[in-house]
Amino acid sequence: MNKKALLKLEDGKKVELAILEGKCGPSALDIKDLYKNTGLFTYDPGFVSTAACSSSITFIDGEEGKLLHRGYEISQLIEHDFLSVVYLLLYGNLPTEQQYKGFVSQVQTLFKQVPKEIKHIIQAFPTNSHPMPILMACFSCLAASYHAQHGNNIADLSFGIAAIAQVPVIIAMIYNHISEQEFAEVSDELSYSRSFLKMISARSDATSVEALDKIFILHADHEQNASTAAVRLSGSTNANLFACITAGITALWGPAHGGANEAVIGMLEEIKHLGNIGQFIEKVKDGEFKLMGFGHRVYKNYDPRASELKKVCTKVLNDLGTHDNHLFEVAMELEKIALSDEYFIERKLYPNVDFYSGIILRAMGIPTNMFTPIFALARTTGWVAQWYEMKNSKENKIWRPRQLYIEN
Numbered sequence: 127m128n129k130k131a132l133l134k135l136e137d138g139k140k141v142e143l144a145i146l147e148g149k150c151g152p153s154a155l156d157i158k159d160l161y162k163n164t165g166l167f168t169y170d171p172g173f174v175s176t177a178a179c180s181s182s183i184t185f186i187d188g189e190e191g192k193l194l195h196r197g198y199e200i201s202q203l204i205e206h207d208f209l210s211v212v213y214l215l216l217y218g219n220l221p222t223e224q225q226y227k228g229f230v231s232q233v234q235t236l237f238k239q240v241p242k243e244i245k246h247i248i249q250a251f252p253t254n255s256h257p258m259p260i261l262m263a264c265f266s267c268l269a270a271s272y273h274a275q276h277g278n279n280i281a282d283l284s285f286g287i288a289a290i291a292q293v294p295v296i297i298a299m300i301y302n303h304i305s306e307q308e309f310a311e312v313s314d315e316l317s318y319s320r321s322f323l324k325m326i327s328a329r330s331d332a333t334s335v336e337a338l339d340k341i342f343i344l345h346a347d348h349e350q351n352a353s354t355a356a357v358r359l360s361g362s363t364n365a366n367l368f369a370c371i372t373a374g375i376t377a378l379w380g381p382a383h384g385g386a387n388e389a390v391i392g393m394l395e396e397i398k399h400l401g402n403i404g405q406f407i408e409k410v411k412d413g414e415f416k417l418m419g420f421g422h423r424v425y426k427n428y429d430p431r432a433s434e435l436k437k438v439c440t441k442v443l444n445d446l447g448t449h450d451n452h453l454f455e456v457a458m459e460l461e462k463i464a465l466s467d468e469y470f471i472e473r474k475l476y477p478n479v480d481f482y483s484g485i486i487l488r489a490m491g492i493p494t495n496m497f498t499p500i501f502a503l504a505r506t507t508g509w510v511a512q513w514y515e516m517k518n519s520k521e522n523k524i525w526r527p528r529q530l531y532i533e534n
Contacts, residue, residue: 131155135164151185167528177350179358180521183215183511184349191427195347204434208342208504209233209318212290215347215511216283232284234314236291237321243267244296248303257300257499258379262372264296269368285367286510293506294318297499298325304495318342322503327491333445334490337438338500341483344431345501347508349424353377353384357509358516362525367513374509375502384501387484390419391494394453394460403459411469419481420464421474428476435482442489457485 129145141163144156154177157168170176185194193200196214203211206220213221213229221229244264251260272285295312302309302325310325319339324330348354356377360370378384393415397406409415422429443454461477464470487497516522 129153133164135166139164148180149185151187161528167530169530173355178355178525179350179516179519181350181512181515182218183515184347184508186349186424188422188424188426191425191430191433193348193430200344200430201434204340204343206343207317207319208339208346211343211346212507215507216286216514232287233291233318236288237295237314238312239288240292240295240299240312241267241271243271245299245309248296248299251303253304253306255304256495257297257304258375258502260300260303261297261499261502262375264300265368265372265375268292269366269372272366272368283514286514289368289371289510290507293503294322295325297496297503298322300499301326301493301496305493326496329491331446333442337442337486337490340434340438341486341500342504344434344479345483345504347505347511351383352380353505354508354512357513359525361513361516362522367510370513371506371509374505378502378505379498384498384505386418386478386480387487387497387501388494390481390484391453391488391497393418394456397456397460399452400455400459403456403463407463407467417460417464417470417475419484420470420477422476422478425476425478426474429478431479432477432482435479435486436477439482439486439489442486446489453488454485457481 129147131143131145133141133143135141141160143160146154146156148154161167168176183196186192195203195211196218198214198220203214209230210220210226213219213225244267247263247267248260251263268289298312299309313321313324316324316330317335317339319342320330320335323335323338350358353374357370357374360373361367365373381389397403406415410417461481464475464477470476483501484494484497487500488494492500
């Protein structure tokens, strides 16, 4: 039996709204005909209570602290390698051994097919540029090339796989440029994560490769977040895939989204030493400072990605050591306080994925300004999967939010 809600208006008019039930999570009131039937909009700043689409890719239960990809718990998927999870997000199932080999071969082939124009675009930027706007420019170039060859026609999934395969090469090239190094040789004989690590650093130890692979998995997709919404919104206008990924990169750069892991390191550097933590915490409680890397818009429990990255963080710090020991001492003390202080417990300000990812990448010797591009590298998979799902949905229409007009 279909459930319905009854909306009673002051003028006595009654409107029935269908209640849509998903596989799991909250149900949704179907309000698509509300304006037509009542002349009323709904008002929901930040879309905190609005489902803008239906999706079968990722599910978050913020109250319970759960994250599922295609029905699999993130704790299950973290035991796989990144390309297996990429395959899952794109095709809906984990690959068989034969499917995995074929997919890896396809990705490795595409690794070396970055258009030559990308190199010139990267070199046009000053070496002191932040890598994110360079990455935007590179995907704008890909968008132009894609549009010239195919217009705005819906392409098959191979174009999305090309984006996933080439983004690590592009980001490595950006890193080489801003580090004033020669462009690294692209290897298609190594694993996805090891290849990227080899292009941006001399290290390829098992601990670093495994840590990077898990960071990629944990950042691959996260439901309808700001950057994914930007990709879907842009895609709803029939803009091509690479143009929409550019929109995603733009949204991700903000410190309230993908730039948060950079902000974590900035916060730790500002605190500097263990002796300064007490004063810093008091200023956080007084509202003078924000505790970066703690709490989450969706999770009202421990971020399940943070639970997994905490294990990775411990292993990385134990295996690699670091020359910035004081920063990591500060980080671990902040974590201890947040998990024991009633102020943070009451407000559910648990360490999130940005807190641990920033610490791990710093321990691996990766510069802070590369943290968000690495996030973009991983999230490209989610953007591609979400874009194709949207383009193939019968419900797809141009996104056009409305407003409540007020006087100055």
